[in-house]
Amino acid sequence: MLDVWAFAISVFTGLFAITNPIANVPVFLGLTEGAGRVEKHRINKKATFTAFMIILLFTLLGKFIFDFFGITIPAFKITGGLLIFYAGFRMLQSKKSNLKTLEQVDVDENIAISPLAIPLIAGPGTIVTTMNFVTDATYLYIGIVIAIAALICWMNYLAFNYSTFIVEKIGNNIITVIGKIMGLIIAIIGTTMVVDGLKLAF
Template sequence: MLRSALLGPFAGTFSTFLLAFSALFSIANPILNAIIFNQITADRTHPERLRLARRVGVYSLILLLFSLWVGSYVLSFFGITLGALKVAGGLVIAVGGWRLLNAPERREAEKTLQAHQEGRTAAAETVDDIALFPISTPFTIGPGTISVAITLGASRPATGTAWPYLLSLSLACLVLAITIWVLFSYADSIGRIVGQTASRAITRLFALILLCLGVQIMASGVETLLLPIIAAARR
């Protein structure tokens, strides 16, 4: 299972929380997003930016929890196995991490385009019109983040420990949403303190974590798919 493969010797609730939060934080990269958020909302008033940051935090939490709790059932409805989900999700994460590791500037440009929506974001009359789309998704919570949330949620234990596991993941989603809210609220200060150079260095560090996480998830998926075949061949 993904839980045993990623957690290794750690089986506690706190370890599950740390794994989920680090994975979601790495791929969501709210520090980089806060810097871009500061750029695309420069013409908004401070109260508007604070209201937008709060709404993005709430919407991000809803998207993460929905992916975590419901995503696996949607995949089961379409007949997608956990092994296939691990391989596909791990591939998406690994490719994204590799691209981010080699060209963070390109990632910044893609994120900026997502947020600007060819000028429609700046042209919106109120921040409420852009809070869900495009700021919350796909800018803040994109396909990669949703894939990680679904994969973690689908790897819930089959025994009675499933509830502590899912609650730990939910807590990680809550902390990430609060982090997004706080960072976006102080995006102007973060932009001045961190700057583009430091942001790209942090992005490359997160990209390496993403690449390793994607490879680990793919390896776990291949194991899940091949073990029944190997066991049948030995009979």
């Protein structure tokens, strides 16, 4: 039972850090600026639901993808770890928010699919992290990953839903600090994956 809880906490920490609901708030506000409350709500629902479906797809088909392309677990862990480390490193180095303005993106419901669902919530880092957790997992552990992915997407939904309130209360500076902390956690997760991959390979 302790192993199950440890695994669940590990999955939650990894997915929360990589999707980073709080740090995504300014992006959502920038992309939906000028949209009405109903339209924002519709975009939010579509984005988070699409993101969950993408994560679910890779969680369930992860093993099939590995077998079909002949990918070994050590190779995946090493490559995935490097990618996740790079994503975390970029978050640590970034000096500006990813906030997009209306001059760059029109208020269009298509933004729910891209860039909100892909790659903001269910980006390469999220997919790699999810697949890493289910590479050699039992059905119980796969179910845990799916449940936590649903929880994380719901947290993104809440963050987007209360985006204006969040920015007013904690400010962009605190959001930036949170992003840096999440970047550090992601980089550590990436390093751990590389180490695990090297242990399995040798």
